[in-house]
Amino acid sequence: MIVGDGGRGPARLLRPFALGLGGGAATSLDLLCRVVAARSPGETGACQPERETVLRLCLRPRSVAEVSAVLDIPLTAARLLLADMIGRGELRSCADGAKAVEEGVVLRAVLDGLRAL
């Protein structure tokens, strides 16, 4: 068991939000998964300001990596927070988008886009 340890156990390093959210879905949230706000910021009162900040940032689609970088929170924490917000319907994700498009079509689009830069 984890408890006990004669009172000399390591300090608990988990952050409060990690304790509060549980992480089932978060492990599958890809770095590039794009999320977009599914409700307006501030609609349900701002008792959790970081969620409102995420919603404001995600008025346009953002990747998990971008949210993590812009809000300056570690990736692991961003994944947990965003997965939770997706679960609550506050964000929409494009988790399955990548499989719907044929790779050849994507490559062609990327090539054309790069040439046009």
Added chain:
Amino acid sequence: MASVGSEEEAGTEVIPLAVKILIAGGFGAGKTTLVGSVSEITPLSTEEVMTEASLGIDDLNGVEEKTTTTVALDFGRITISDGVVLYLFGTPGQDRFWFMWEELAQGALGAVVLADTRRLETCFHAVDFFERRGVPFVIAVNRFDGAHAYTEHEVREAIGTGPDVPILMADARSRESAKDVLITLVEHVMTHHTPAVTG
């Protein structure tokens, strides 16, 4: 019903498809410089925080004094079209962050290995990794001022890659050169790899 209507309205916005290309190479090979040269945003940096225990170091001593390590991940973005956004991820330079590479390589279109001819051996790991994982890649020799200008043949011999891997000279600071590198990579992927390489 009104809420359903607004939901549908929000749902009509198409979330662009996100694809990624990895920029690998040894520490200081110019990865972030190259990303910055073509990215439409100033490269962003995200961090993964972990304890030394998750770095695969099996040390039973001193568990009570676990130290944390931060892996920085730099990336840039290029909007290709309304439907596609390309991300360029610089892979962490130090070997002990290999576990991050596994995730980064998932679904990547391909990779650029930046070689620094002053320390060519620092890119060997990246070449091995992409070869093993079947991730298509090109080698871009980043021309550093004052470094000896090796020929493509010399570089290929030294790295030991087959003739099918494109090798090109590049200047990571130049937007045009960085563009060329990426275009070469995508062309390489299109000609040498059938669909469904990713995943």
